[in-house]
Amino acid sequence: MYMNTTKEFTPENTILSPDYRSGLLKRLNSKSSYDLVIVGAGVTGSGVALDAASRGLKVLLVDAVDLAFGTSRWSSKLAHGGLRYLASGNVGIAQRSAVERGILMEHTAPHLTRALPQVVAVQNYNPLSLIPRAGFIAGDLLRKAAGTSAKTLPRSRTISAHKVRQFCPSVADHIKFGFVNYDGQLIDDARLVTALARTAAGYGADILTHARADVSRGRDDEGMKSVTITLDKGLPEKATVPGGTIQVKAAGVINATGVWAGGLEKEVTVTPSRGTHVVVDSKKLGNPTGALTVAVPGSINRFCFILPVQLGRCYIGLTDEKADLEDVPHAPEEDIRWILNVVNRALRVSLTNDDVLAAFAGLRPLVQIRNNNAQGENGPTADLSREHLILNNDGLITVTGGKLTEYRLMAEQTVDEALRDAKIRAKIRDVAAPCSTKKIPLVGASLAVSPGICQKMAANRAHTFASMPHSMIQRYGDEAINVLHACSIPDGDKTIGNLDITRAELAYTVTHEGAVTIDDILDRRTRIGLVPGDREEAESTAQEALKAVGL
Structure with a gap:
């Protein structure tokens, strides 16, 4: 099944210009044939495109709107190493997240990541105040076990009240000391997706946005799946084609549409969970360089974070509420009030609605498979809030759930699943190479x-x-x-x-x-x-x- 070499990377192909788009549209027609068509250009779909294209497969990545249109642009922008999963006993997820965080920060996207100091301020001496320190020590062990250098992510430590205020100037008065742990932070999640898609193009993948894909349930007489692509009607003439519709064929189709996965795969039910953030001016909080971590009252593993980000802003979040499916989720007023109430407990400044420049919400895909035998939508599920799911239904392979940090692993497992499918493998012209994305630097990475x-x-x-x-x-x-x-x-x-x-x-x-x-x-x-x-x-x-x- 595997060759020993990865497909050659061509930097010129990473330029997704208007001429690139118009040239692609001219090439696409009913005779166009791909090994894999990937529907959904979020972090997972773009990761699948890179994995498959770098193995030598002929790939088309399509999205109904744009790169990172959905959940992938609404995250907390953390390349999280899995520490908080330990508190709920999810050791496997914690280990995988720590490994994938190290790969992201040290190999694939060192230019888009940084070590973020996560600070816990302690106001009273008591045994419970040491619990975060114990958790941070466990995080150090996770980092070491994952093989991530302490130069990339420094070890955690106890710090003075003065140092706490240097990281987080707006922290409440009368603190005694604090703890600091280092986790990964993305410069921006949508920029990561853009870099993934462009790197995939460098390995030969075709990238097409503002293009809605409908997939045939069965296969044609040649054993191929048919994909109908309808271009956005509001596009400029240069960015579309006459009639606005194109048909292509594929040996297999990857459904990487996240919370919308049930639209293509009826056996999968996705329940959206809303995570809301508010945006404030960094100056209001003294231009912090560290992320202040505030425990949610009554919970041992839920926190709100004040995260310094680009453009002179701080993001503060987040919630975890069941929500309706929306293309662009809204942030309800009650979510904003809840976030401000939690973080104000830890601040010497009081944030109000007047300080909120904006708010945004993302929808986490919580996944289950319909059980036709007995219980319908109440049948067996994966860990709804954390685990990802990969399901192959006659060449339509659905991948959804999971965490942003694990996108590369999810992509590798998805392409492996496609290559195990005999009907897909029979239609692939060349023998695929093994996965090499652990060592592939994304566009812009200095390692390139x-x-x-x-x-x-x-x-x-x-x-x-x-x-x-x-x-x-x-x-x-x-x-x-x-x-x-x-x-x-x-x-x-x-x-x-x-x-x-x-x-x-x-x-x-x-x-x-x-x-x-x-x-x-x-x-x-x-x-x-x-x-x-x-x-x-x-x-x-x-x-x-x-x-x-x-x-």
């Missing part, structure tokens, strides 16, 4: 160029980076240089309003990252659109970036 770079090139590169905004390097890694050089609009180095984001970055989302609408630019590729006032200030630049390339 560093191993073979000569000293002179490294010195020139370091000099160039020294003159660039640090925030741009955080978001783009090694590609930061190209963001300015490839800018398609004037004054690319100028920032937008008071945000530490340049006009060139908005242009780059269109020329290199597959954005074809203002929402793609402001709501997924960047986080500008999250705050209404910032969005209003940036819309004209987004329109200019689209117009510059004929969209």
Whole structure:
């Protein structure tokens, strides 16, 4: 089944430009045939596309709206190592999460991750105050067992009250001391998805957004599954095709639609759980560099976090409530009140609704399989809040549930499942290589160029980076240089309003990252659109970036 070599990576193919999209649309027709069509371009679907394409499979990744449109852009932006799962006895999940966190931070996306100090402040000396320290020591053991370097994630320790305030200046008065543990934090979850999709394109995957896919239940006379793709009617002419509909064939189809998985696979029931965050100005909290961890009253393993993030903001969350399925989930007022009530217990400033710049909610997919024998939707389930599920139904392979940090493992297991299917394997023209995604750096990762770079090139590169905004390097890694050089609009180095984001970055989302609408630019590729006032200030630049390339 396996070859020994991974498919060659072609950097030029990672450029998801309008010309790339129009060229792909011209190639697609009823005779187009793929080994795998992947429906859903969130972190899981994009991870599957990279895994499959790097093994040498012919892959098409499609999404009804955009890269990271769904749950993948509404997370807490943590590459969580599994510590909180230990409290509920989920040792296996904790171990897997710790391993995958290390791979993400040290190999695949070191440019999109950082070590985040997670701080617990202690106000009273008592035996219960030591429980977090014991948990953090367990986290250190998880990190070591996973093989992650202490240079990547420093060991946990006890810190003074003064040090607590250095990390979290707004912490309540009269604290005695604190504990700090280091976990992984993503610069942005949607940027991770974009990097995954573009890296998959570098290995030959075709990427098509604003394209809704409908999958045939059975197979045709040639043993292939039929996929009907309907393009968004509101797209510019350059981004669509006459009639707006395309048909392709696939040996197998991957359903990676997350909370919408039941729309393609009727045997799977997904119950959405809403996780709400509020957004506040970092200055209101003293510009913290660490994440203040606040225990939810009455719970031993639920917390609220105040998380410092990009663009001068802090995200505070999160809730865990059963919710209705929505394309863009709303954050109810009661969720906002609950979050503020919990975190205000640990602060010397009192946050009110007036301090909330915005709020967002994501839907976690809690999964179960329908049991036709007896109990219907109340039949056997996986661990609804944590475990992922992979189900193969005649070549339609559904993968859903799980955690963002485990996306790579879920992708590997999903492609392995496809390759075990005799009907799919019979239609694959080449023998697939084994999974190699543990060592594949994503677009922008310094590992992509560093191993073979000569000293002179490294010195020139370091000099160039020294003159660039640090925030741009955080978001783009090694590609930061190209963001300015490839800018398609004037004054690319100028920032937008008071945000530490340049006009060139908005242009780059269109020329290199597959954005074809203002929402793609402001709501997924960047986080500008999250705050209404910032969005209003940036819309004209987004329109200019689209117009510059004929969209």
